[in-house]
Amino acid sequence: MATKTERANRPEAEVEALRKEVETLKKDILRLTETLGKIGEEKLKSSVDEVKEKIAAQIPDERLEELEALKNQGEEAIEAIRQQQKEHPVGTLLVAAGIGFLLGRVLGGKS
DSSP: OOOHHHHHHHHHHHHHHHHHHHHHHHHHHHHHHHHHHHHHHHHHHHHHHHHHHHHHHHSOHHHHHHHHHHHHHHHHHHHHHHHHHHHOHHHHHHHHHHHHHHHHHHHHOOO
């Protein structure tokens, strides 16, 4: 027959065992969620790549070259703007503030 102390310790031991199981389940669920996220991300990337390939196959080579040239021009323009910002930061801020003010007036309607 179990003593009173042994009977009193049993529920505490069972509760502690349950806590450990819950913690293990939490960790397992977290790992499962991470794994599913990675699988979903890989499938999404794969699908995006397939769509890109299908679209590229439908666009004539001449158009692809034009698009590539436009992309390069855009990158050059962005780099020129960055360089301008480095050389003249105050002027860049004043121009941006002026454009913001004008857009606010135009889009804001009558005041």
